[in-house]
Amino acid sequence: MSEPARPVERLGGWGRRAFLNFVRGLIQIVVAYAAGLPLFILTVLSIAFIPLGVGVFLTPVMVAALRGVTNQQRLWAAEWSGVAIPLPYRSAPVGPSGRTGPFRRLGWLLGDPATWRDLLWSLLNVPIGLVLGLLGGGLTLYGLEGVFVAPLVAQMADYGWGPFWMLNDWGATGYAGTFVLASALIAVSVPAGTVALKAHALFCRSLLAPTRGALAARVERLAETRSDTVDASAAELRRIERDLHDGAQARLVALSMNIGLAEEMLKHDPETAARLLAEAREAGGTALTELRDLVRGIHPPVLAERGLEGAVRALALSLPLPVDVRIELPGRTDAPVESAAYFAVAEVLANVVKHSGARRAWVQVEHDGRRLLMIVGDDGTGGADPARGTGLRGIERRLAAFDGTLAVTSPAGGPTVVTMELPCALSSPRTSPSSGTA
Structure with a gap:
């Protein structure tokens, strides 16, 4: 009816x-x-x-x-x-x-x-x-x-x-x-x-509506971020090519040579052939591991399967220091934004491990209806400065491609707090947010 x-x-x-x-x-x-x-x-x-x-x-x-x-x-x-x-x-x-x-x-x-x-x-x-x-x-x-x-x-x-x-x-x-x-x-x-x-x-x-001056500044900003994005993409492609050439490709070439030698030695010297095949098997396993690591560096499978929350929690568990994780996301963002957010958090946490000397870190991720807010902090020595490198400039360029921003508060002696924002919408609503410690 x-x-x-x-x-x-x-x-x-x-x-x-x-x-x-x-x-x-x-x-x-x-x-x-x-x-x-x-x-x-x-x-x-x-x-x-x-x-x-x-x-x-x-x-x-x-x-x-x-x-x-x-x-x-x-x-x-x-x-x-x-x-x-x-x-x-x-x-x-x-x-x-x-x-x-x-x-x-x-x-x-x-x-x-x-x-x-x-x-x-x-x-x-x-x-x-x-x-x-x-x-x-x-x-x-x-x-x-x-x-x-x-x-x-x-x-x-x-x-x-x-x-x-x-x-x-x-x-x-x-x-x-x-x-x-x-x-x-x-x-x-x-x-x-x-x-x-x-x-x-x-x-x-x-x-x-935004004024003409604001729109002109916006256009200029987009032009700058577009140039930075192109440069960052080219650098990323060169990194992938270098990793493939120096890592997996070299191991696969050695693998092919060992298998060829093993074929020739199989009739005359079986023991040497067996040793070469064992080395080939080991080289194949190493090449496979390097390829998996390379793929994770491009787009982690856990990010596609479990979203930003699951990927960040898995990342926190892999670090050598305790990380408090609090994530409140009622849904998922688009895949490119989600990937940019994940790698931004991952790079900041990598800086914490390498440079801060911190005993503890924390990550907070939430969405306020218009933007994704990511805050990463630690109790380390402080002194982080995007102008001095340490990967923060790369994070800034990665976020700028999506009109995002990065702000760093890191006085000498700590603590360090890195605040990142990405304008975006959410989809695929979930039942409830979650929080906890990784």
């Missing part, structure tokens, strides 16, 4: 569009007055209260609420009018413990130009949202009022009911004109309403 159609689906094409325009226009008005205007007032007051101390904690709450409204507006603009509005916000700072202090968070929010543009939008959207919302949804309603209510008023005037007796002199011509104008208004209300909603979406994009 088929599911009954909803009321809006029972309407014809024109009726459905008119109904949607009315609802969407009404939503814009309600958002402007019930959400945008109060948030503008409260945000301005919270900023004014910063010298009193309470604003330090109240302002981030108000800004987060305002961003929630503007993010919803971005979704509506894309869904209703096909106007895409990218997110312009800067990445949040992360402290050594994975948390951000109130003053640092406040500085990040107030230092982001997108915060002030959101605030300006919430104010300007009050009159603009009202006008365009009325045009988007009110034209149809006003036309329907002229078609159905005007004849009723005329009939009441004919009978002298209530205050409508004064319209008695209007006559049939006046009511007919009203009916014709109202019908014409209904006919144009749908395209006019659609144009009004699109105009509102374009207005929102003018304030809520």
Whole structure:
């Protein structure tokens, strides 16, 4: 038995569009007055209260609420009018413990130009949202009022009911004109309403999208990361070629030679032939091991089978020092992002083992809805600096290929905390996150 159609689906094409325009226009008005205007007032007051101390904690709450409204507006603009509005916000700072202090968070929010543009939008959207919302949804309603209510008023005037007796002199011509104008208004209300909603979406994009300067910086950054990615890929290919040439290929050549010599010595000197075959078998096993290690260096099988969480836990178990692992991922990322995240964590942990002198390390991986956050720390001697090498520059280039970032906090004497971020989405949701110690 088929599911009954909803009321809006029972309407014809024109009726459905008119109904949607009315609802969407009404939503814009309600958002402007019930959400945008109060948030503008409260945000301005919270900023004014910063010298009193309470604003330090109240302002981030108000800004987060305002961003929630503007993010919803971005979704509506894309869904209703096909106007895409990218997110312009800067990445949040992360402290050594994975948390951000109130003053640092406040500085990040107030230092982001997108915060002030959101605030300006919430104010300007009050009159603009009202006008365009009325045009988007009110034209149809006003036309329907002229078609159905005007004849009723005329009939009441004919009978002298209530205050409508004064319209008695209007006559049939006046009511007919009203009916014709109202019908014409209904006919144009749908395209006019659609144009009004699109105009509102374009207005929102003018304030809520990244500025041209930000886009230019973004393009320049992408050009730099593309060049770094190409160089890193070429270096990786050279490494693979070198490992194959100096390792597995050389052993396979020796294996072939030993087997050939064994064939020649088999009839005349069986003992030497047996020794050569034993050496060939050993060389074959070594070559196979080297090939497996090489494959793991390209894409570990455990990463494909168990995802980032399983691969990081397996990596932590293989290290010669205890590593506390806490991973909260409700799903998996795309394979290239997952691989970049794994190798970034692996390289940082390799640096911990080689250079830090640490007795203990820890790894935290989580996803906040927009980005993958990876934090690796240790209790070693500190002093890590990307400018001095130690593999951190390579990690930075690897992450930059996916618009990711790397930040290092490593004072002399330790501890060292490396924070890595990768913008990405998750798929394949899991039932629950897990945590533990490797």
